[in-house]
Amino acid sequence: GDSVTQMEGPVTLSEEAFLTINCTYTATGYPSLFWYVQYPGEGLQLLLKATKADDKGSNKGFEATYRKETTSFHLEKGSVQVSDSAVYFCALYGGATNKLIFGTGTLLAVQP
Amino acid sequence: DTAVSQTPKYLVTQMGNDKSIKCEQNLGHDTMYWYKQDSKKFLKIMFSYNNKELIINETVPNRFSPKSPDKAHLNLHINSLELGDSAVYFCASSQVGGSEQFFGPGTRLTVL
Numbered sequence A: 001g002d003s004v005t006q007m008e009g010p011v012t013l014s015e016e017a018f019l020t021i022n023c024t025y026t027a028t029g030y031p032s033l034f035w036y037v038q039y040p041g042e043g044l045q046l047l048l049k050a051t052k053a054d055d056k057g058s059n060k061g062f063e064a065t066y067r068k069e070t071t072s073f074h075l076e077k078g079s080v081q082v083s084d085s086a087v088y089f090c091a092l093y094g095g096a097t098n099k100l101i102f103g104t105g106t107l108l109a110v111q112p
Numbered sequence B: 001d002t003a004v005s006q007t008p009k010y011l012v013t014q015m016g017n018d019k020s021i022k023c024e025q026n027l028g029h030d031t032m033y034w035y036k037q038d039s040k041k042f043l044k045i046m047f048s049y050n051n052k053e054l055i056i057n058e059t060v061p062n063r064f065s066p067k068s069p070d071k072a073h074l075n076l077h078i079n080s081l082e083l084g085d086s087a088v089y090f091c092a093s094s095q096v097g098g099s100e101q102f103f104g105p106g107t108r109l110t111v112l
Helices: none
Strands: A003-006 A011-014 A019-021 A023-026 A032-038 A044-050 A056-059 A062-065 A075-077 A086-094 A097-102 A106-111 B004-007 B010-013 B019-025 B031-037 B043-050 B053-057 B064-070 B073-078 B087-094 B107-111
Touching: A003 A086, A003 A097, A011 A019, A019 A106, A023 A032, A023 A086, A032 A062, A044 A062, A097 B043, B004 B087, B010 B019, B019 B031, B019 B087, B019 B107, B031 B073, B043 B064, B043 B073, B053 B064, B073 B087
Parallel strands: A011 A106, B010 B107
Antiparallel strands: A003 A023, A019 A075, A032 A044, A032 A086, A044 A056, A056 A062, A062 A075, A086 A097, A086 A106, B004 B019, B019 B073, B031 B043, B031 B087, B043 B053, B064 B073, B087 B107
16 A cells, blocks of 8 residues: 655754754555644645656755656755754655545654 | 634543543535544544534444534544543635635544
């Protein structure tokens, strides 16, 4: 079945460091791909999305490119801030079922 | 404010009790969802309703019964609560067939 695999956390970085959170997927067909962010004590918010191969989603300095050849959608940010500390979820929609399938989440902790 | 809202935010109860969680969205969406997030932050869909009709019913104990009085509301009733039901429950909504889902703030259920 469809699935999403994310790198295990926690990821601990210093402010202004470069961030990469890896995400790969397995799916039938051509799913849409998403990154959601969950700040402490809050619900999930859509961070960015890409709906087809080679699309790049971007928002708030974060970027991810839909790579069909490597079935990946890695999240990157050039310079993280303390306020970026949160849990980041990679997800796919479409594929074999019309359900949003989430990865296990990656906790990012940014230290001043 | 336009949003997905849930009540209560926290729910502490004894094993064996029956409890309900309410969800409302004023985004004009046709589809609503319930998700369960366990202690390791893993998110899994439980139910989905489209215009008051059940369309996704994952393998969830039948102690859990969703009810949608209208397309803006989706409530979750849980009978005979068990320790393993302790989790954060998120409501979400989207347009029909929409992959972009908007999440509520969550309800943290603790069963003692």
